[in-house]
Amino acid sequence: MTKPKADWRNPGPAPTGGPLIDTFGRVGGDLRISVIDKCNLRCTYCMPAEGLPWLEKEELLTVDEIDRLARLFHSLGVRDFKITGGEPTVRRELPEIVARVCALEGVDVSITTNGLLLDRLARPLREAGLRRITVSCDSLMRHRYAEMTRRDAFDKVTAGLEAAREAGFDPIKINCVVIRGSNEDEAVDFARLAREGGYDVRFIEYMPLDAERTWEREKVVPAAETLAAVSAAYDLAPVVQDAPQPATSFRFADGAPGVLGFIPSVTKPFCDSCNRMRTTAEGAFRVCLFALEETDLRTALRSGADDAELERLVREALWHKWPGHKINHPDFVRPDRSMSMIGG
Structure with a gap:
């Protein structure tokens, strides 16, 4: 980690200009x-089978509020x-939101x-200006997909991927969360899918962001292990x-x-170079x-x-960003929110 220019615990006032x-x-x-x-799946590593208490409509940022924050940033x-999201496609105004950000x-x-x-939104999203899309899919076996998501919807995913291709999305990425005892034996199958379909498949280590707090370190499959299996x-x-x-990305030598990507978010976190920020569906700003x-x-x-006051709030929050999330430290503390509540 780069030596901080100030004490991040008590850094004084944030810069008022510049990046x-x-x-x-x-x-x-x-x-x-x-x-x-909201989400129309119930993935075991994210939320309970019965779902979570959803935000009321008036609690969500409106399209205009999202637009204003996007313009500010x-x-x-x-x-x-x-x-x-949640699952962004279940929000009715998604094409309009996408169009405004793409503008x-x-x-x-x-x-x-x-x-x-x-299958019905790929083309409207493409017409709204979107060019790239990432589809989450953790198994290529219908029964296992149903077990991991608690929904028999694998055919909808394959139809969605085909619709994205027909709409002209490029690249189409596929995110696969690898969990020991669930799907680690499918790494080569996903690599084959990348070769045959021209997809950008990314293998992501299982992170402690499930609402039921059942995450176990023993179920984390190191990215290096997945890479070795594919290699x-x-x-x-x-x-x-x-x-x-x-x-860390690879192409096929032949x-x-x-493209294959391996994301060691638990075993080798990328906090040192992380440039990511998040706004939740109800407008909370998170720097990690x-x-x-x-x-x-x-x-x-x-x-x-x-806008000056909003900028001040954003700069002040980012100025206090910590060195990293400490997943590999004994004093790691999980956030109260699960992935669906935070936004991926």
Whole structure:
């Protein structure tokens, strides 16, 4: 970790200009915007079978409020935006939200979805300006997919992937959370899918963000182990990356299409170079996925705060960003919220 320019625990006032920066010199350039907390799946590593208490409609940020925050962060140098949930496609206004964010100059916008509604939304989202999409899918076996998501919806996912391809999305990424005892034996199958379909498949380590708090470290499959399994089946060539990325990426050495990424979020966290920030569906600003504190932007928005005041709140929160989430430390403390409530 870069030596902080100030004591992050008591850093004094945040800078009033320049890039969005914390005391370690990390620049916040990536904003994940959650548009809803509801989801039409019940993934075992995320929420209970009966779901969670959902936000009321009036608690969600409106389209105009999301638009205003996106414009604010854009004015502060943010160019990478990802629309998340919950499941973002269950929000009726999603195409309009996407269109507004995509209208900002020089931005790279994507969404993360479970794909169940892409058969009818892929084209409207593409027409709204979206070019990149990520579909979460943790098993290529219908029965196992149903076990992990508590929904028999695998056919909807495959239909959604096909609809995304037909709509012209490129790249199409597939996120796979690898859990020991559940799906670690499918790594090579996912690699084969990448080769045959030209997908960008990313293997993600299982993180402690489930609402039922049943996460066990023993169920974490190190990314290095997944990489070794895939490398035993295919010759891989590393992808040269211009800047630090969460995923270590590889192409197939024989020139086959597709990219494989391995994200060691638990065993080798990328906190040192993390540039990610998040707004939850009800307008809480989080500077880390595992943050224990949030900054309420919705109250400020609805009480008439101007952009200068919103900027002050954002800069102050980021200035206090901690070194990292401490998953591998004995004093690790889980956030109160689960992944669906935070936004991926």
